[in-house]
Amino acid sequence: MTAELLSALYVFMLAAFIGFEVIKRVSPLLHTPLMSLTNALDAIAIVGAIVLAGQGESQLETILGTMALVAATINVVAGFLITDRMLGMFKTSGPKRQAGQ
Amino acid sequence: MTPRELGIEIAYLVATALFILSLKWMSSPSTARRGVRAGEVGMLVAIIGTLLHREIVDYRWIAGALVVGTIIGIRLGMVSMMAVPQFTALSHAFGAICVTMVGIAEYSVMAPDIPPFTMAVLAIEVILGSLTLTGSLLAAGKLQEILPQRPITYPGQNFVNLSILALAVIAGGYMVYDPSQSLLFPVIILLALVFGALMIVPIGGADMPTVISLLNAYAGLSASAMGFAIDSKLLIVAGALDGASGFILSVNMSKAMNRSFTNVLFGAFGQEQTSAAGDTNRPIRSASPEEAAAILTAAARVIIVPGYGMAVAQAQHKIRELYDALMRQGIDVAFAIHPVAGRMPGHMNVLLAEADIPYDRLLDMDQINDDFPQTDVALVIGANDITNPAAREDRKSPIYGMPILDVDKARTVMVIKRGMSPGFAGIDNPLYYFDKTLMLFGDARTFVGSIVREITGGEG
Numbered sequence: 231m232t233a234e235l236l237s238a239l240y241v242f243m244l245a246a247f248i249g250f251e252v253i254k255r256v257s258p259l260l261h262t263p264l265m266s267l268t269n270a271l272d273a274i275a276i277v278g279a280i281v282l283a284g285q286g287e288s289q290l291e292t293i294l295g296t297m298a299l300v301a302a303t304i305n306v307v308a309g310f311l312i313t314d315r316m317l318g319m320f321k322t323s324g325p326k327r328q329a330g331q
Numbered sequence: 332m333t334p335r336e337l338g339i340e341i342a343y344l345v346a347t348a349l350f351i352l353s354l355k356w357m358s359s360p361s362t363a364r365r366g367v368r369a370g371e372v373g374m375l376v377a378i379i380g381t382l383l384h385r386e387i388v389d390y391r392w393i394a395g396a397l398v399v400g401t402i403i404g405i406r407l408g409m410v411s412m413m414a415v416p417q418f419t420a421l422s423h424a425f426g427a428i429c430v431t432m433v434g435i436a437e438y439s440v441m442a443p444d445i446p447p448f449t450m451a452v453l454a455i456e457v458i459l460g461s462l463t464l465t466g467s468l469l470a471a472g473k474l475q476e477i478l479p480q481r482p483i484t485y486p487g488q489n490f491v492n493l494s495i496l497a498l499a500v501i502a503g504g505y506m507v508y509d510p511s512q513s514l515l516f517p518v519i520i521l522l523a524l525v526f527g528a529l530m531i532v533p534i535g536g537a538d539m540p541t542v543i544s545l546l547n548a549y550a551g552l553s554a555s556a557m558g559f560a561i562d563s564k565l566l567i568v569a570g571a572l573d574g575a576s577g578f579i580l581s582v583n584m585s586k587a588m589n590r591s592f593t594n595v596l597f598g599a600f601g602q603e604q605t606s607a608a609g610d611t612n613r614p615i616r617s618a619s620p621e622e623a624a625a626i627l628t629a630a631a632r633v634i635i636v637p638g639y640g641m642a643v644a645q646a647q648h649k650i651r652e653l654y655d656a657l658m659r660q661g662i663d664v665a666f667a668i669h670p671v672a673g674r675m676p677g678h679m680n681v682l683l684a685e686a687d688i689p690y691d692r693l694l695d696m697d698q699i700n701d702d703f704p705q706t707d708v709a710l711v712i713g714a715n716d717i718t719n720p721a722a723r724e725d726r727k728s729p730i731y732g733m734p735i736l737d738v739d740k741a742r743t744v745m746v747i748k749r750g751m752s753p754g755f756a757g758i759d760n761p762l763y764y765f766d767k768t769l770m771l772f773g774d775a776r777t778f779v780g781s782i783v784r785e786i787t788g789g790e791g
Contacts, residue, residue, distance in 0.1 A: 248499070298428065
């Protein structure tokens with residue numbers, strides 16, 4: 231238990247550092263799509279819901295799991311869809327690049 | 332470890348790597364769509380891996396839920412760009428429902444013999460999940476204007492809110508000590524739900540960018556807590572990435588509004604709106620669309636400063652016509668985007684991109700502020716406090732210290748505004764009384780449309 235906990239904490243810490251470094255570099259231009267993308271990514275809680283809905287251990291679990299799964303699926307699908315729609319609208323005016331401004 | 336288990340773990344490892352790449356590719360507009368693809372593939376790999384799970388015996392409910400969720404998700408994902416802030420809030424709520432439900436189920440499966448650490452993360456998971464759920468729903472309601480946008484405050488509000496949160500945490504702490512107190516579990520959830528709602532009550536519209544970022548961080552951390560509870564590294568990583576993202580954005584937003592981060596963390600927003608409207612009798616200069624068009628066409632460089640008023644008036648497409656008309660005459664047009672313009676971080680960029688304005692014309696505050704002194708015309712459309720020079724000069728002003736766009740340094744300033752009422756924060760804007768400032772009174776969309784007609788000679 232303790233070893234598992236420690237390695238989980240290490241993973242959390244490293245992921246948080248990576249998150250800070252990577253997200254710091256995201257241009258303010260893209261902050262809205264960034265938010266909807268991370269929103270879609272944290273719907274990864276869907277994996278917990280899937281196991282719960284499929285275990286068939288008790289009725290309560292199946293009901294909670296199915297509801298959780300519907301909610302998480304909405305979050306995943308809508309999150310990725312709107313992020314992609316938003317990014318599809320970002321067009322450049324041609325050869326001129328942002329760095330040159 | 333059986334080959335099947337190994338396969339699942341490898342799928343999760345691949346998904347984790349893809350999630351990190353996905354955020355890395357978001358750094359630039361040219362790779363961002365690849366980033367979304369990476370995220371989608373990662374999610375798909377993780378879901379397929381999970382479906383192979385040995386413990387799953389019945390796929391009927393899973394299939395049904397996936398189909399229903401996808402149908403609703405597609406409908407929700409097709410919202411207009413105007414509605415993106417409330418959509419994002421609503422989407423956070425769905426994620427929070429998932430996390431909270433799974434937390435409840437985990438508890439009911441494991442009770443009463445739950446190791447202290449697992450109980451602690453379960454408590455954190457449901458507290459964060461529940462407060463994100465009601466907080467996001469209320470924020471979405473305010474953004475959609477189902478609920479009043481006006482902040483509602485009363486004396487002792489912070490004390491009440493924090494006490495409720497403290498009670499939830501204490502109850503959670505007690506359950507770590509004695510996990511068999513199963514009646515306390517719903518109490519924790521209820522308290523967190525109430526706290527989440529109360530947290531949003533004092534929030535006004537202009538504070539929404541900070542709040543949405545904060546809810547984003549809470550949603551991520553709740554997913555991370557769930558990862559600890561079910562021992563899933565994939566969830567821990569994805570949640571930590573999201574948490575970091577929300578945290579960075581809320582710090583950025585609070586800096587851009589000159590509020591301390593503790594101010595943000597405890598949800599104590601919208602408290603300083605008592606400032607008087609100031610002297611309304613001072614002389615101002617106003618201009619007609621014809622005069623505005625003449626000044627714009629005489630300029631060599633124009634910077635347009637959009638604010639939430641542009642979104643409300645749906646003026647972005649008319650602004651695109653103005654941009655085209657001026658660019659055709661060889662006038663250099665750029666857009667200055669303040670970090671908290673609009674209702675969520677980057678909101679203005681999305682609306683202007685939707686109107687087909689090239690993104691390399693959309694510059695953030697740090698990129699463009701030095702350009703104002705060399706600018707002939709700064710055209711402010713539906714923005715107020717983010718252009719208020721009092722933030723720079725007047726130590727007594729409630730927004731003193733807030734970084735602003737230096738529109739007052741341009742040779743001429745034109746402000747499109749419905750009337751002389753002060754902005755969201757209720758603070759008078761000295762910019763409007765400068766000799767070089769021209770007030771253009773009217774609806775932003777109609778007014779910009781009239782200017783375009785003047786410039787193009789009627790065919791616009």
